[in-house]
Amino acid sequence: MNDESPMPVFTGAELALADTVILLMKVMSMHGIIDSAAILTVFKDLENRYRAQSLHTASAMAEYLCKHTTEADRETLVRTRTLLDDLPSGSA
Numbered sequence: 159m160n161d162e163s164p165m166p167v168f169t170g171a172e173l174a175l176a177d178t179v180i181l182l183m184k185v186m187s188m189h190g191i192i193d194s195a196a197i198l199t200v201f202k203d204l205e206n207r208y209r210a211q212s213l214h215t216a217s218a219m220a221e222y223l224c225k226h227t228t229e230a231d232r233e234t235l236v237r238t239r240t241l242l243d244d245l246p247s248g249s250a
Contacts, residue, residue: 165191166215170223176219197227 168176186192199223208217 166218167238168215172219176223177226179223183227194228198224201227 183192183197187197199205201220205217205220205224208214208220
């Protein structure tokens with residue numbers, strides 16, 4: 159018997175909402191409002207709790223959020239650094 163759950167498929171709206179949460183958390187992390195390690199802990203806890211309750215889609219979404227929130231996004235960091243460099247001095 160196969161113990162693995164089927165691969166969840168997220169709608170475009172679900173992914174857009176998840177990516178918005180990821181972006182907000184990355185911005186808060188860059189400004190020192192939240193800690194990256196805390197983000198990882200929270201999403202891993204949610205993922206494990208949902209998996210224990212056989213909420214496969216919810217656990218997959220928690221895993222997606224954890225992975226993409228804590229991954230370094232070089233393109234975003236470079237773009238953000240460029241935008242900050244372009245600000246007049248004293249604005250940041």
